[in-house]
Amino acid sequence: MKEEKILSSVKDQQLIKVRREQIIKGAIKLFKEKGFHKTTTREIASESGFSIGTLYEYIRTKEDVLFLVCDSIHEQVRERIAQEIDLESPSVPNMMKAIRSYFYLMDEMQDEIVILYQEVKSLKKESRKHVLNSERDMVGIIENVINTCLEGKLSAQKVSLLANNIVVQGHMWGFRRWIMQKQFTLEAYMDEQLKMIEHAIK
Amino acid sequence: MKEEKILSSVKDQQLIKVRREQIIKGAIKLFKEKGFHKTTTREIASESGFSIGTLYEYIRTKEDVLFLVCDSIHEQVRERIAQEIDLESPSVPNMMKAIRSYFYLMDEMQDEIVILYQEVKSLKKESRKHVLNSERDMVGIIENVINTCLEGKLSAQKVSLLANNIVVQGHMWGFRRWIMQKQFTLEAYMDEQLKMIEHAIK
Amino acid sequence: MKEEKILSSVKDQQLIKVRREQIIKGAIKLFKEKGFHKTTTREIASESGFSIGTLYEYIRTKEDVLFLVCDSIHEQVRERIAQEIDLESPSVPNMMKAIRSYFYLMDEMQDEIVILYQEVKSLKKESRKHVLNSERDMVGIIENVINTCLEGKLSAQKVSLLANNIVVQGHMWGFRRWIMQKQFTLEAYMDEQLKMIEHAIK
Amino acid sequence: MKEEKILSSVKDQQLIKVRREQIIKGAIKLFKEKGFHKTTTREIASESGFSIGTLYEYIRTKEDVLFLVCDSIHEQVRERIAQEIDLESPSVPNMMKAIRSYFYLMDEMQDEIVILYQEVKSLKKESRKHVLNSERDMVGIIENVINTCLEGKLSAQKVSLLANNIVVQGHMWGFRRWIMQKQFTLEAYMDEQLKMIEHAIK
DNA sequence: GATGAATGAGTTTTCATTCAT
DNA sequence: TATGAATGAAAACTCATTCAT
Secondary structure (H helix, E strand, O other), X not given: OOHHHOOOOOOOHHHHHHHHHHHHHHHXXXXXXXXXXXXXXXXXXXXXXXXXXXXXXXXXXXXXXXXXXXXXXXXXXXXXXXXXXXXXXXXXXHHHHHHHHHHHHHHHOHXXXXXXXXXXXXXXXXXXXXXXXXXXXXXXXXXXXXXXXXXXXXXXXXXXXXXXXXXXXXXXHHHOHHHHHHHOOHHHHHHHHHHHHHHHHO | OOHHHOOOOOOOHHHHHHHHHHHHHHHHHHHHHHHHHHOOHHHHHHHHOOOHHHHHHHOOOHHHHHHHHHHHXXXXXXXXHXXXXXXXXXXXXXXXXXXXXXXXXXXXXXXXXXXXXXXXXXXXXXXHHHHHHHHHHHHXXXXXXXXXXXXXXXXXXXXXXXXXXXXXXXXXXXXXXXXXXHHOOHHHHHHHHHHHHHHHHO | OOHHHOOOOOOOHHHHHHHHHHHHHHHHHHHHHHXXXXXXXXXXXXXXXXXXXXXXXXXXXXXXXXXXXXXXHHHHHHHHHHHHOOOOOOOHHHHHHHHHHHHHHHHHOHHHHHHHHHHHHHOOHHHHHHXXXXXXXXXXXXXXXXHHHXXXXXXXXXXXXXXXXXXXXXXXXXXXXXXHHHHOXXXXXXXXXXXXXXXXXX | XXXXXXXXXXXXXXXXXXXXXXXXXXXXXXXHHHHHHHOOHHHHXXXXXXXXXXXXXXXXXXHHHHHHXXXXXXXXXXXXXXXXXXXXXXXXXXXXXXXXXXXXXXXXXXXXXXXXXXXXHHOOHHHHHHHHHHHHHHHHHHHHHHHHHHOOOOOHHHHHHHHHHHHHHHHHHHHOHHHHHHHOOHHHHHHHHHHHHHHHHO
């Protein structure tokens, strides 16, 4: 992980972890409400439960908070997906189940996903790269599910495209909620998308 | 359209149009490079070729510029699409041609699309609604193509979902360029997406 | 008068007079509502019925407008007072009648008087002097009434003080309206003030 | 008092008090010289001895400074008057002494009084109301002196009018200094005004 | 004479960051 | 380690004034 690269003047690693979790939690709440730019460091500090001075003991710049947040969101997604996807007995139905789990997760994490879509560009090159790599990993996980369940029936390119489509379809449920969630229930949305995917892999 | 709702202290409507086009052009260039928040009104003014005072003769607030930009992007997309889509002789191949045209357009307008994805949330409710409505219109156009070419073969819901998928697939070529354009040429991307769509409508 | 000292690029003296009257009328209306500082030259121009460019054909600076206004207010007071005060048959009752006339006038011109109290300090030294001289003239008129009617019964100092008191009592009916006009009708106010003045000159 | 209603981002109440006193002192100096509108917040900050950023830690808007100043002026007057007026043994001579004290105070605070006359209108409704109430209190104090010393000899209306006259006569020594102080010494001014008052209450 | 678009210096206000305690 | 007062660069926006048409 790259989080360690963010410097802190505090020595106690355990404390750093605790404080940063507070920061991430507070910041996500605020970013959901008003976005990164309209949130001030003072607000982040107070939402995190400590003073502005203390905040700056655990980060160097406001952008560090954004990085921490983006990284943490990916971390959460990764963890949850790892828990839910079961590739013990690979099969098309199990692949569908996995995708369904992913969609459920994306529904739960809508606001977080929107943060990623809107604020990643505010990261410096280096951090942005790291975050995009996490995103790439996510695609890799889906690709892996597909490959395992379809036993190489599809070309690598097709698998990659399908995986990306699935990932983005999960996102769009959230970032296009103003249109998708007006016309579909989550179940209907998933059913229809899955049907199309089934057609595509036949 | 809503552009007219942005007040200007200048009376000459023709001049307003010309100046606002300058503003939009300058602002898009800057927003592509550094985003809305990191672009200053002074930069917009000077990139547009006039003084800060003159800028403010044609807009009320910085947010007006963002609205002008978002609206103009949709306007461009709409115009171009209208030109290219030909529904005289509806057929599946013509539908594919239309989608291909749309993908080409999205390729050309990648940066603009990214602006929409990242900055629309900075608009006030009212303006955001207007912009999202333009987006809805875009989906409507695609739905129309599908319906015309498939002669009602698919349910309304399926059509809507398919149209949204196509629209977003056009966008993702741009906003996920760091992953898609590393693995696909534009042609390959379109070919593969179109194949999947063909499967889905069979 | 000093109004002539304000330069204009227009030659036609009659036109200058007409335009400046428009300016004064418009400006007084605006100054009453929002004060000198919060009124813009654009507003003055449009309230006067012409363009900003035309406004600047008849004045040099925004301060000129203020001077025009202050001078005009004094001019109006002077004119009206001259009309109303009749010193043909001097007597204490006639003096009281004159003071009463003055109070009525001050009641009518409350807002204008408030402008003087609040904005004269924004004039440049030169113009301020001129305006203060008009004010001095006003005191002179009242002194004259007193002297004529009391036939020199009071010392010059007493007359001067009494005149200043009367003048300011006229003003305070307006600039302390939030307290005076809550407790007194204009008639009651005048009656009581006149009674006190009568005591003082006995 | 209402000063507490002005928000500060600083927590230390004692420090707020100290800093605001600095602000008030600096601002009064500047307002005396150039008025509220021509004084910039930067000038206020530097005159107060700190940076513009620090100024804004103790106030919200420039208008807050004006309110602080107006409120403080009334506060000073109130304190000083309370000290000087002695109603232990009420009598006409003691009343005269009290008025004299008030006149002395007004002489000392001329510039401050002029600030009130010229700038109160720049306060928002709420703050203006508060300041005018302080002014009403001042009248109340004088009324109280009169009532106590004259044991109800005069009607309530007469007392109110007399008190207002006295208050304004105190002010006019300052705001009409260009005429009064050219013709009277402070002593002569007070003597003559007091004589007239004596006539009035007989 | 009249117009109104263009100008840019100047103003208020914000907020990330630092550092003494 | 934690605090929060101090800082000042930077930003949006205004408006008196000019001048070409």
